[in-house]
Amino acid sequence: MKELQLGNEELSSGVEKRTSNIGLIFVGLTGGAAVAISAVCLPFVSPALRKVCLPYVPATTQQVENVLRALKGRSGTLVDLGSGDGRIVFAAAKIGFKADGIELNPWLIAYSRFTAIMRGLSSRVTFFRKDLWKFNLEKYDNVVIFGVQQMMDEVEEKFNSELKRDSLIVACRFPLPNLEPVAIFGHGVDTVWVYKSAASPKYTINFWTP
Structure with a gap:
């Protein structure tokens, strides 16, 4: 019975570890995507005329x-x-x-x-x-x-x-x-x-x- 309990604890620990790893990977991927999007977009929205702050706003x-x-x-x-x-x-x-x-x-x-x-x-x-x-x-x-x-x-x-x-x-x-x-x-x-x-x-x- 003790052995069965230990086995269940190990299995539960393994599942939690895998879930934690998946969570970290997901956070890493989404964070990386956010950084990539920011890197692409930032040059477009930064001020176009430095003397006066004139941000890029596309004409409608x-x-x-x-x-x-x-x-x-x-x-x-x-x-x-x-x-x-x-x-x-x-x-x-x-x-x-x-x-x-x-x-x-x-x-x-x-x-x-x-x-x-x-x-x-x-x-x-x-x-x-x-x-x-x-x-x-x-x-x-x-x-x-x-x-x-x-x-x-x-x-x-x-x-x-x-x-x-x-x-x-x-x-x-x-x-x-x-x-x-x-x-x-x-x-x-x-x-x-x-x-x-x-x-x-x-x-x-x-x-x-x-």
Whole structure:
């Protein structure tokens, strides 16, 4: 009887040990997966512009549509400041713009360039890993900016000093603080404000609204 009891105790101990080992393996695997996911995602969500904390937040479908509506009737060159995964740049290229993206995050630049090749848009788009504040905008006919509130004063000054007389500015999420918009599309987080640079003559194109 004693021997049977000892055998049962050994069997129970073995089962517990195996269960414990399986638990440790499971924890190790899930922990490893979490670390791997973090390693992949972190470069994409880290700030895209170092001077101001501007995290990568992909534009929504509605935001892209509102930007395209703001660009209706326009042509020429376009730059998206803080281009993220490139979706605004690609959308603009598809409707005829020669579009550039400015982005500091190297992972997002690599992703955008790869996507451009896959979509056959390499001849119409270019992505630069540059600091927004050191990148000159004078050659662009159209500028798109997805900014944060604390940067809009300074970026407005940059627009006024560098953009051409007929350049169009499309500000998303936050308006420019001093310029008067010539049109507004959308509402809430999807709102876009349309401006002409301060040195430009009065804007005469009539924008249609919903």
